Amino acid sequence: MCGIVGYIGPREAYPIIIEGLKRLEYRGYDSAGIALFDGKDLKVCKTKGKVVDLENKLLNEISNSGSIGIGHTRWATHGVPNDVNSHPHHSNSGNLVIIHNGIIENYDSLKKELSSRGYTFKSDTDTEVLVNLIEDVKSKENVKLGKAVQIALNQVIGAYAIAVFDKTQPNEIIIARLGSPLAIGVGKDEFFIASDASPFIEYTKNAIYLEDEEMAIIRLNKDIKVRKIKDDSLVDPYVQELQINLEQIEKGGFKHFMLKEIYEQPKAINDTYRGRLLREDAIIKMSGVEDNMKKFLAADRIIIVACGTSWHAGLVAEYIFEDLARIPVEVEYASEFRYRNPIITEKDVIIAISQSGETADTLAAIKLAKSKGAFVFGVCNVVGSSIARETDAGAYTHAGPEIGVASTKAFTTQITVLTLIALRLARAKGTISSSDFRHHLLELEMIPKKVEKALESDAHIKKIADIYKDSRNCLYLGRGYNFPVALEGALKLKEISYIHAEGYPAAEMKHGPIALIDENMPIVVIATKKGHYEKVVSNIQEIKARKGKIIGIVTEGDVDVRELADHVIEVPETLEALSPLLTTIPLQLLSYHIAVSLGKNVDQPRNLAKSVTVE
Numbered sequence: 001m002c003g004i005v006g007y008i009g010p011r012e013a014y015p016i017i018i019e020g021l022k023r024l025e026y027r028g029y030d031s032a033g034i035a036l037f038d039g040k041d042l043k044v045c046k047t048k049g050k051v052v053d054l055e056n057k058l059l060n061e062i063s064n065s066g067s068i069g070i071g072h073t074r075w076a077t078h079g080v081p082n083d084v085n086s087h088p089h090h091s092n093s094g095n096l097v098i099i100h101n102g103i104i105e106n107y108d109s110l111k112k113e114l115s116s117r118g119y120t121f122k123s124d125t126d127t128e129v130l131v132n133l134i135e136d137v138k139s140k141e142n143v144k145l146g147k148a149v150q151i152a153l154n155q156v157i158g159a160y161a162i163a164v165f166d167k168t169q170p171n172e173i174i175i176a177r178l179g180s181p182l183a184i185g186v187g188k189d190e191f192f193i194a195s196d197a198s199p200f201i202e203y204t205k206n207a208i209y210l211e212d213e214e215m216a217i218i219r220l221n222k223d224i225k226v227r228k229i230k231d232d233s234l235v236d237p238y239v240q241e242l243q244i245n246l247e248q249i250e251k252g253g254f255k256h257f258m259l260k261e262i263y264e265q266p267k268a269i270n271d272t273y274r275g276r277l278l279r280e281d282a283i284i285k286m287s288g289v290e291d292n293m294k295k296f297l298a299a300d301r302i303i304i305v306a307c308g309t310s311w312h313a314g315l316v317a318e319y320i321f322e323d324l325a326r327i328p329v330e331v332e333y334a335s336e337f338r339y340r341n342p343i344i345t346e347k348d349v350i351i352a353i354s355q356s357g358e359t360a361d362t363l364a365a366i367k368l369a370k371s372k373g374a375f376v377f378g379v380c381n382v383v384g385s386s387i388a389r390e391t392d393a394g395a396y397t398h399a400g401p402e403i404g405v406a407s408t409k410a411f412t413t414q415i416t417v418l419t420l421i422a423l424r425l426a427r428a429k430g431t432i433s434s435s436d437f438r439h440h441l442l443e444l445e446m447i448p449k450k451v452e453k454a455l456e457s458d459a460h461i462k463k464i465a466d467i468y469k470d471s472r473n474c475l476y477l478g479r480g481y482n483f484p485v486a487l488e489g490a491l492k493l494k495e496i497s498y499i500h501a502e503g504y505p506a507a508e509m510k511h512g513p514i515a516l517i518d519e520n521m522p523i524v525v526i527a528t529k530k531g532h533y534e535k536v537v538s539n540i541q542e543i544k545a546r547k548g549k550i551i552g553i554v555t556e557g558d559v560d561v562r563e564l565a566d567h568v569i570e571v572p573e574t575l576e577a578l579s580p581l582l583t584t585i586p587l588q589l590l591s592y593h594i595a596v597s598l599g600k601n602v603d604q605p606r607n608l609a610k611s612v613t614v615e
């Protein structure tokens with residue numbers, strides 16, 4: 001949930017770390033801090049606020065920053081966001097500094113123990129406890145930093161990615177991970193450390209992704225030593241070639257990453273099905289599915305686990321799998337599933353959906369399902385992420401880096417992957433006719449062009465956004481395949497504009513939410529031609545009778561809703577099962593423009609972070 005960056009090598013460390021932190025700010029932006037060793041002194045600077053605030057604080061102070069350093073951007077867990085609770089944290093002697101992403105669950109008992117032996121603490125954080133535990137072990141056992149980190153971590157319960165530096169051994173940085181990601185960029189005579197590879201892609205394409213329960217001793221001008229934290233055994237690290245490039249993680253002329261990512265959807269969806277959807281041969285090729293076809297076909301049911309937007313994609317998938325492949329599906333919030341003693345058998349197939357591949361609750365749900373013998377299939381965007389590695393098989397979405405905290409292209413590409421899987425299983429089970437199958441492939445191939453068409457309503461949507469930007473509440477209604485889209489539209493509005501919004505199945509409106517409707521309430525209704533159209537039109541009548549303001553998402557050429565609604569936004573026609581890929585687009589743009597006109601920080605909404613690596 002926080003971002004970690006480090007550097008050791010011949011270059012100046014400061015610019016690498018500051019730029020790296022900016023790229024990792026999507027992981028948290030409550031505070032930022034840096035520790036730099038200039039060959040003589042250790043300089044630590046930290047502040048509440050964003051990386052740019054840290055940069056301003058350091059202005060004129062950095063002349064020779066040295067070539068070793070670590071930096072942190074925080075999403076607060078223990079202790080409010082303020083200067084003192086910001087990372088890096090010092091040990092009591094002032095020799096050690098640490099940055100940490102994760103939670104030390106037993107920090108309170110460790111803190112009491114250390115306090116009883118004279119240690120004092122300035123902050124409210126679990127991290128300051130950890131750095132003092134390491135210092136305590138180091139002096140008690142009279143060992144070097146690497147060994148002290150290892151012994152200390154074996155006493156710790158929780159999740160962490162850490163980087164530790166000792167000014168009395170200033171030629172090395174020790175890093176370790178359990179449950180939070182950590183990558184090492186391997187250059188010529190230099191090493192980069194980061195929560196993901198984005199801070200170092202312009203310097204090296206070679207990366208080592210540390211596995212859980214591994215630590216690395218990274219020394220200047222020496223080889224990296226990777227060890228198991230538990231038993232100290234040496235690990236031969238796998239050096240992987242990175243596929244991402246700088247352009248993918250820059251804004252490319254757009255004002256915000258969110259807008260760029262909304263506009264990337266035609267390409268992202270195309271990248272998702274490219275090489276998998278072979279229309280002319282009328283086949284879908286997905287090795288993760290082919291290799292495990294027996295398990296899919298023998299499944300009593302599919303259980304989908306996910307959080308947030310990924311959970312909404314799972315809800316769309318429920319309709320698709322049941323409709324096309326006739327397999328019963330249950331969709332679970334990973335956070336509930338993992339704690340409610342669910343009934344899971346070896347005949348269950350679990351599909352875990354996660355953009356980041358690092359969401360702690362989803363990861364825990366996967367581990368639980370695996371322990372009961374279920375087969376677990378992952379749908380992730382981030383290649384090599386924890387969930388991608390933990391699952392038995394999977395399919396990447398290939399959406400490219402998603403940096404805006406509000407998920408956009410991840411959602412539509414997840415739906416694309418899940419549609420491909422459902423279609424493949426439907427074909428294998430014989431629950432879809434050959435002509436219907438071909439029709440779906442043809443329509444799916446046309447989706448990127450249709451998304452482009454839907455994006456043409458951008459200026460029109462901006463005008464609607466300007467009208468409703470000061471609303472306090474908003475309702476989103478949809479039926480069938482578009483009920484989850486209503487939920488997703490409401491989530492988008494909530495998270496970036498802080499306007500209260502609720503998504504509901506349109507027919508449920510009568511069971512409560514209708515009481516909220518008056519002339520001040522905007523209601524976004526998804527009313528495309530193929531999804532229970534007449535019934536939704538009746539719902540719109542009911543809203544109109546109560547003077548609600550109706551924004552209809554309709555199929556091109558629609559007449560009926562246009563007559564009733566205050567505004568309509570058209571999307572191209574497609575098959576009902578594919579309609580969420582189009583109806584989502586105006587809802588993303590609507591929330592984006594409302595948030596922008598309210599002056600909100602669209603890419604970094606308050607209190608949120610891109611990947612939730614704590615439960």
Ligand code: M6R
Binds near residue numbers: 354357406495
């Ligand atoms: O990385 P994941 O897909 O596992 O993340 C799940 C949620 O945290 C995420 O979708 C969140 O709800 C987004 N901010 C929504 O836009």
